[in-house]
Amino acid sequence: MSPIIEMKNIEKHFGSVIALAGVSVDVLPGECHCLLGDNGAGKSTFIKTMSGVHKPTKGEIVFDGQPMDFANPRAAISAGIATVHQHLGMIPLMSVARNFFMGNEPIKKVGPINVFDHDYANDVTMEEMKKMGINLRGPDQAVGTLSGGERQTVAIARAVHFGAKVLILDEPTSALGVRQTANVLATIDRVRKQGIAVVFITHNVRHAMAVGDRFTVLNRGKTLGTALKGEITPEALQDLMAGGQEMVALEGSLGGTV
């Protein structure tokens, strides 16, 4: 099977900061590709180059076999790449339905005029939220009144709805409780089985192991290689993420709880 998206030697510099120093990753349709790494490793920056937020300073993106150069997030979304950013991207003052369809507003014709199809937007939003196990008061409830976990779930439901080919989740579980985390992991599994490629960023090895097919570890803007499920133990992944030695020592003194 050929990859849906190939990132080749991606570099990204912010002024003098080198956030990515040549990272190569490819993602297959129907797989969950986990990106792991410590804070500041460059994970968010990397997926932002996939979703059209940042232009890579150097490197090549091949999407569906074609070289791609996303001018902006809109271009990536139209190509079928949906992203849940780490800092969510929900607008608190707007209703859940308006947030859900932000940038992808459904349109119906009334005479010669294109109008926002609020009925359709409301119905779909309620239905998708129900699928995720969240009962909204109504589609016009403001996102600001939702809890952190609920907001996260709206963001994920939105991306699942619009992520026709690639779904990118940047630390979706870091703010969630036990049940909501299980829900998100189950959603990843369901989406993957539909043949969609999932990029799942986390620094929780157990979450990664639960759904991941392949694992790529980033460290200080570089990749330390990609491992297949079964080829690597959770302990080895944890070590790679922390950059090796000192973690082993720390883990010993903490009694293996990290």
Place this chain on the structure above:
Amino acid sequence: MSDVSNGDERIKEISKFRQALIRPELGGIVGTVAVFVFFGLFAFDSGMFNSQGVMNWSVVSAQFMIIAVGACLLMIAGEFDLSVGSMIGFAGMMIAIFGVTLGWPMWIAILVTFAICVAFGALNGYIVVKTGLPSFIVTLATLFILRGFTIFIPQTVERKTIIGGIREAAEGDWLAPIFGAKIGAPIFNWLGDMGIISVFERGNRAGEPVVNGIPMLIVWAIGLVIVGHFVLTRTRFGNWIFAAGGDADAARNAGVPVSSVKIKMFMFTAFCATVFAVCQVMEFGSAGADRGLLKEFEAIIAVVIGGALLTGGYGSVIGAALGALIFGVVQQGLFFAGVESSLFRVFLGIILLAAVILNTYIRRIITGER
């Protein structure tokens, strides 16, 4: 909404009252009722509610409305335009220069003025979007630049700062009446004949009704309010306006063309200012270099009274229109009631403060912040 019963039992049903409270128009509606009740009780016999009086505050309110619609959509998109007042003076002066000094046909003068002013709006927007500077600063600069030109140009070419003769120059023009004419004259004549509105009793207009038509200014105001409200609440672009002002980064990441939305809103604000200016010069027959002074603040106050948040992302065109109505009714009502006009400013300051406090409270309810 109906099936909350089987939903999460911890979601409190919010009361109808609270739900009504979070509508942005609420302050405007309450204020409008309060203002009419007040003047109805204390100034009913002042002439404020006869046909001339009604026309008087309607025209003033319509003026506020025209610029408030632009300021409202721009504020919801997360930006301000402090150059609106200068733009009004500038646009009026351009029409006088083109139409009177240079003698161009009035319709060309009007269209060219629109093009120049909307281009200035686009420039405001472009600078704000490209530099990331607060629009407050960028448009403050434009405020001075445009006002400076508005004084400099007529002084240089005409050696004066007021240019008259616009009504004569607009005689027979096809475009000028769209801004300067009155409509519905037959209806008003009929109302006069029926004795429903009063008629002049002597002079060369004896027998004509005291109010002989609805100025196009009012038609523009209502039209802009309807279009603005429709675009904001019923279209895709409206959702983008909310999103751009709510959180520009989040909106951009979701595929909303935030920069283009903001630039378009600056252009629309300039368009509204130009409509105001054209109506005004057609009515007065002259352009003056000091026209439009402080109008930017009056527009912003009307918008805030109408429930919009100064921080963007929330508001209503209907609310802004009601804010403009309150503004017009109070300003003229105090005049009719014979109250010292300086007290209007006191009122303005108080109501602005009250509106901002109310809006902040509403914002907390919506976003659940404490």
